[in-house]
Amino acid sequence: MANSDRPNADISHVYRGTFIHSTQQTALQILEDQLLGVDTHGKIAFIEKGAELNRLSQSFGFSPSAVTQLAQHEFFMPGLVDTHIHAPQYSYAGTALDMPLLQWLNAYTFPVESRFKDLEFARRVYTQVVQRTLRNGTTTACYFATIHTDASLLLGQIANDFGQRALVGKVCMDRNNCVKHYKETNQESQEETCRFIAELLNKKYPLVRPVVTPRFAPSCTGALLGQLGAIAKNNNLHIQSHISENAEEVKLVKELFPESESYTDVYHKYNLLTDKTVMAHGCYLSDAELALFRETGAALSHCPNSNISLCSGMLDVRNVLKHKVKLGLGTDVAGGYSASMLDAVRRALDTSKVLTIQDPDYQTLTFEEVFRLATLGGSHALSLDDQTGNFEVGKDFDALRVNVAAADGPIDMIQCEGPKVILEKFLNLGDDRNIAEVFVAGRKVVPFSPSLNIASMSVSGAGS
Numbered sequence: 016m017a018n019s020d021r022p023n024a025d026i027s028h029v030y031r032g033t034f035i036h037s038t039q040q041t042a043l044q045i046l047e048d049q050l051l052g053v054d055t056h057g058k059i060a061f062i063e064k065g066a067e068l069n070r071l072s073q074s075f076g077f078s079p080s081a082v083t084q085l086a087q088h089e090f091f092m093p094g095l096v097d098t099h100i101h102a103p104q105y106s107y108a109g110t111a112l113d114m115p116l117l118q119w120l121n122a123y124t125f126p127v128e129s130r131f132k133d134l135e136f137a138r139r140v141y142t143q144v145v146q147r148t149l150r151n152g153t154t155t156a157c158y159f160a161t162i163h164t165d166a167s168l169l170l171g172q173i174a175n176d177f178g179q180r181a182l183v184g185k186v187c188m189d190r191n192n193c194v195k196h197y198k199e200t201n202q203e204s205q206e207e208t209c210r211f212i213a214e215l216l217n218k219k220y221p222l223v224r225p226v227v228t229p230r231f232a233p234s235c236t237g238a239l240l241g242q243l244g245a246i247a248k249n250n251n252l253h254i255q256s257h258i259s260e261n262a263e264e265v266k267l268v269k270e271l272f273p274e275s276e277s278y279t280d281v282y283h284k285y286n287l288l289t290d291k292t293v294m295a296h297g298c299y300l301s302d303a304e305l306a307l308f309r310e311t312g313a314a315l316s317h318c319p320n321s322n323i324s325l326c327s328g329m330l331d332v333r334n335v336l337k338h339k340v341k342l343g344l345g346t347d348v349a350g351g352y353s354a355s356m357l358d359a360v361r362r363a364l365d366t367s368k369v370l371t372i373q374d375p376d377y378q379t380l381t382f383e384e385v386f387r388l389a390t391l392g393g394s395h396a397l398s399l400d401d402q403t404g405n406f407e408v409g410k411d412f413d414a415l416r417v418n419v420a421a422a423d424g425p426i427d428m429i430q431c432e433g434p435k436v437i438l439e440k441f442l443n444l445g446d447d448r449n450i451a452e453v454f455v456a457g458r459k460v461v462p463f464s465p466s467l468n469i470a471s472m473s474v475s476g477a478g479s
């Protein structure tokens with residue numbers, strides 16, 4: 016190796032076995048008998064054929080005997096990226112799925128979210144949601160919190176403590192006619208957003224960032240949307256919100272913002288569509304609106320469990336991809352009842368099949384395409400694809416060590432299968448019992464470190 020190719024960091028771990036990931040060119044790349052080295056900064060230093068062991072060990076200075084060999088039914092895949100999840104709503108996940116969106120928000124969501132003023136309640140729920148999502152392989156999560164700044168900061172702290180990569184948003188809403196005590200004044204929303212951003216950035220958590228979070232157009236005045244657009248721009252921050260989820264909501268936005276050409280135009284007008292924006296849902300976007308997403312670089316988060324559970328609609332993913340709009344998957348807990356991204360993968364495939372039932376010419380998504388949406392697609396949608404999403408040299412090692420044949424797991428391996436079949440079985444049948452280890456930026460975050468003192472964190476709120 017030439018001097019200029021020499022690594023500039025020491026190797027901390029080397030793994031040998033099957034690696035499965037996506038690239039821009041191919042939805043599924045299966046790399047068998049590979050060596051992947053992780054440096055002391057948690058970055059991928061090399062990924063090369065196993066036959067190169069001697070050369071790699073010499074040039075990177077590690078001992079071949081220190082290589083961790085995966086077992087026959089094991090493989091590594093990139094960590095799952097949840098591009099849209101409401102952390103406080105985890106407290107009622109799996110219930111309250113009997114109403115459409117606007118009624119559901121008033122009956123269940125706003126009353127529950129208003130309880131997050133209570134920091135002990137927030138600590139309990141936020142610890143549980145971070146633990147649950149990590150165990151299910153979510154290495155990156157884009158979270159909505161609530162309007163409460165201190166509880167939102169606590170969510171950032173808990174994600175950092177457990178080692179999850181996270182975008183965290185303090186929710187902004189200065190309009191709420193139904194649950195009157197769950198809203199802010201315009202001034203509070205602006206000031207508290209600025210405090211949230213400043214305090215979270217000041218913590219210097221390596222993997223946790225603030226995201227500007229207008230709840231959705233019906234919860235915000237035009238004045239607030241404009242102020243949030245300016246705050247995001249001045250601080251070069253991510254933005255998240257909801258768009259075109261349900262027909263009644265789209266109609267309401269037309270009434271509230273009569274001067275705008277479309278729902279997308281409302282956000283565009285207030286500078287909320289940027290290449291660091293992710294909008295959940297988009298079931299009813301027109302082609303012209305998708306073109307505006309493409310032009311601005313804004314992304315969509317497809318949340319199929321939520322779309323079905325709240326009877327909202329079905330996203331035509333094929334059309335979104337045709338418009339070259341960045342797209343990831345989201346659980347949208349608790350409109351979506353499952354916090355697992357494996358469920359999001361299955362529901363995305365189901366939804367695509369329903370569209371094919373309705374129109375046999377519709378080109379159903381393949382499991383390979385949905386695998387890409389759940390990993391590289393999500394990282395791209397969150398503009399984090401320079402850091403995570405696949406196993407490219409220089410990216411952080413965010414990975415799941417999957418064992419399809421885990422003892423007492425949900426999958427019976429009847430015969431010896433190749434890696435593509437093993438991946439398909441895991442995506443369709445697997446759960447957290449198959450996820451032996453989870454890594455974020457090279458750090459093993461599952462199983463949880465005993466130093467996290469988890470029992471006391473979730474019961475009485477220790478572990479500041």
Ligand SMILES: O=c1[nH]c(=O)c2nc[nH]c2[nH]1
Nearest residue numbers: 124230231257321347350
């Ligand atoms: O699925 C959703 N969950 C929410 O909490 C929400 N708020 C506005 N729009 C929303 N959609």
Ligand SMILES: [Zn+2]
Nearest residue numbers: 101257295347
């Ligand atoms: Zn949502």
